[in-house]
Amino acid sequence: MKIWSVVASLFHLQRRSPPSKLCSSQFLIKCVTTSHVGRLQALESTTRLMRTGYWLTDSSAPLLKRDFRDVAHAISVPVLGSLIASMTVDSKEVGLTDFPRSERPPIVIPFFAFRVMVGCGLLMLLVAWGGTLLSLKERLLLQCALLWTVFLCFPLPFIATLTGWFTAEVGRQPWTVYGLLRTADALTPFLTPRAAAGSLLVFCTTCVFIFAFGTFYIYRLLKGGPAEDLLHTPPAASPNRPLSVAADLPSTAK
Amino acid sequence: MILYWSLILALSMLLYVLLDGFDLGVGMLFGLSRDETRRRHMLAAVSPLWDGNETWLIVAAVVLWGAFSQAYSLLVSAFYVPVILMLAGLIFRGVAFEFRGRARRTRAIWNVGFVVGSVVAAFMQGAMVGALAKGLPVVNGRFTGDVMTWYSSFSALCGVALCAGYALLGASWVVKKCEADARDAAYRAIAPLLLVVLVLLIVLFFHALHENLAIMHRWLDRPYLFLVPLIALCAIAGTLTGVRRRRDNQPFLMIVLLFICAYAMLAISFWPYMIPFSLTVAAAASPHSVLAFMFWGEGLFVLMLIYTVYSYHVFRGKVDLTSGHY
Numbered sequence: 001m002k003i004w005s006v007v008a009s010l011f012h013l014q015r016r017s018p019p020s021k022l023c024s025s026q027f028l029i030k031c032v033t034t035s036h037v038g039r040l041q042a043l044e045s046t047t048r049l050m051r052t053g054y055w056l057t058d059s060s061a062p063l064l065k066r067d068f069r070d071v072a073h074a075i076s077v078p079v080l081g082s083l084i085a086s087m088t089v090d091s092k093e094v095g096l097t098d099f100p101r102s103e104r105p106p107i108v109i110p111f112f113a114f115r116v117m118v119g120c121g122l123l124m125l126l127v128a129w130g131g132t133l134l135s136l137k138e139r140l141l142l143q144c145a146l147l148w149t150v151f152l153c154f155p156l157p158f159i160a161t162l163t164g165w166f167t168a169e170v171g172r173q174p175w176t177v178y179g180l181l182r183t184a185d186a187l188t189p190f191l192t193p194r195a196a197a198g199s200l201l202v203f204c205t206t207c208v209f210i211f212a213f214g215t216f217y218i219y220r221l222l223k224g225g226p227a228e229d230l231l232h233t234p235p236a237a238s239p240n241r242p243l244s245v246a247a248d249l250p251s252t253a254k
Numbered sequence: 255m256i257l258y259w260s261l262i263l264a265l266s267m268l269l270y271v272l273l274d275g276f277d278l279g280v281g282m283l284f285g286l287s288r289d290e291t292r293r294r295h296m297l298a299a300v301s302p303l304w305d306g307n308e309t310w311l312i313v314a315a316v317v318l319w320g321a322f323s324q325a326y327s328l329l330v331s332a333f334y335v336p337v338i339l340m341l342a343g344l345i346f347r348g349v350a351f352e353f354r355g356r357a358r359r360t361r362a363i364w365n366v367g368f369v370v371g372s373v374v375a376a377f378m379q380g381a382m383v384g385a386l387a388k389g390l391p392v393v394n395g396r397f398t399g400d401v402m403t404w405y406s407s408f409s410a411l412c413g414v415a416l417c418a419g420y421a422l423l424g425a426s427w428v429v430k431k432c433e434a435d436a437r438d439a440a441y442r443a444i445a446p447l448l449l450v451v452l453v454l455l456i457v458l459f460f461h462a463l464h465e466n467l468a469i470m471h472r473w474l475d476r477p478y479l480f481l482v483p484l485i486a487l488c489a490i491a492g493t494l495t496g497v498r499r500r501r502d503n504q505p506f507l508m509i510v511l512l513f514i515c516a517y518a519m520l521a522i523s524f525w526p527y528m529i530p531f532s533l534t535v536a537a538a539a540s541p542h543s544v545l546a547f548m549f550w551g552e553g554l555f556v557l558m559l560i561y562t563v564y565s566y567h568v569f570r571g572k573v574d575l576t577s578g579h580y
Contacts, residue, residue: 190400198335
């Protein structure tokens with residue numbers, strides 16, 4: 001599945017269509033880095049096991065097992081998991097049971113977070129490709145359904161980023177530095193629960209406040225609907241600053 | 255190798271103080287002005303540059319983390335509260351840049367966020383330097399204070415002084431980059447701000463004498479340190495003549511010189527300690543193999559220098575409101 005999307009992305013990159021290029025190339029980078037990290041680490045990081053849900057050790061590891069405990073009933077694509085991790089067809093995937101219980105990360109969060117992330121990625125890819133297809137037929141602005149889908153998709157990148165982050169951070173527990181420093185030992189010695197709770201509160205308040213307003217402004221931007229000049233975004237617009245798009249357009253008067 | 259990495263760290267911190275200093279300063283001055291056109295000029299003077307400036311904070315932190323991990327663990331533990339608050343402040347002001355132009359009825363929130371974020375970030379930076387100068391309780395390379403050890407009247411005063419210093423730097427930047435109303439207001443602000451900074455520095459000096467801080471003995475041991483205030487005096491004179499003769503570039507350059515003097519003074523009086531009187535630079539440094547390995551990462555540093563110089567070259571001259579998106 002993933003390899004297929006890599007190939008498809010490569011093909012797609014050559015077509016050089018701007019809106020979907022970004023999405024597919026990010027997906028491509030994600031796949032490539034996954035395989036690179038997999039090769040670099042001598043001992044397979046438990047993170048990757050977690051998010052792919054390998055419970056038992058398995059040679060020629062398959063990809064996409066649906067249930068993380070019941071390997072027998074899992075739907076899987078043979079060999080690809082091994083291929084992505086090490087670029088060979090028969091590398092041994094280390095299962096979670098190879099690690100003692102104390103070395104295992106919490107299982108549920110990374111398992112589902114990873115799937116949500118990939119789901120968001122595929123959905124965005126689908127929308128981008130669908131949009132590209134329609135734009136080739138020059139019917140982009142006429143498709144109400146597509147415009148609504150794009151409109152409703154706007155939280156997806158944010159959700160994907162967050163769940164990806166959960167996958168990485170929860171999945172690497174109980175280690176801060178893998179194999180060297182446990183999270184419990186990495187803690188600042190004099191840190192009181194009150195100070196930690198306070199900093200968490202500051203962090204959460206900041207995030208909620210900013211993202212609530214960000215969502216509101218993006219919602220308003222989208223509610224304004226597509227402007228005439230949609231295909232020629234202003235020169236200052238950049239993917240890092242989504243709000244910079246259409247800053248000068250009349251539909252979003254200041 | 256240790257000396258090399260200390261120089262890199264010192265340089266990236268200096269660049270951070272100078273570059274982000276002026277945009278934090280502009281953030282504070284922004285709060286003092288009510289006029290919308292003037293405010294938009296001030297924003298336009300920093301908006302293409304501020305995020306590049308803050309990258310130097312990350313560079314400094316990463317160098318500290320990689321090359322001086324001992325100092326990093328000690329400092330980040332000791333400054334848990336101010337670091338969190340500084341980052342929250344930086345986040346708010348960064349977001350304010352993007353959201354302010356979008357907002358209609360909610361614009362006031364981002365005006366406040368921009369100003370308060372700038373003030374909090376600057377204050378926390380000053381307070382951390384103050385706490386360092388005052389000395390942190392360290393036993394066997396481990397911080398032994400609690401989460402509020404950083405706070406004292408001395409460090410708070412340092413925080414206020416740095417706010418005033420950044421505001422001064424910001425005012426001279428506005429003079430350099432803006433025209434008409436915004437520039438004139440900034441010209442008027444420079445002399446009072448300079449006075450405030452000098453008074454605060456004198457108060458700090460006597461405060462340090464009064465508390466008999468160990469760092470003061472450095473001055474008696476190293477009389478050549480008194481050369482630095484002399485250069486600083488010249489810089490002050492240069493600033494004032496620049497203001498009087500309305501030479502738009504001169505105040506900024508002179509105040510940068512003033513900041514370099516203050517920075518050099520701190521650095522020389524700390525040396526060879528990284529955390530005064532408990533951790534030397536040599537003891538804080540990571541093993542040679544780590545420093546040598548990281549050496550190749552320095553291509554990034556050079557790249558960033560080139561990028562910084564280039565972006566300042568692109569955005570040279572006075573700001574033009576018609577092309578901005580803010």
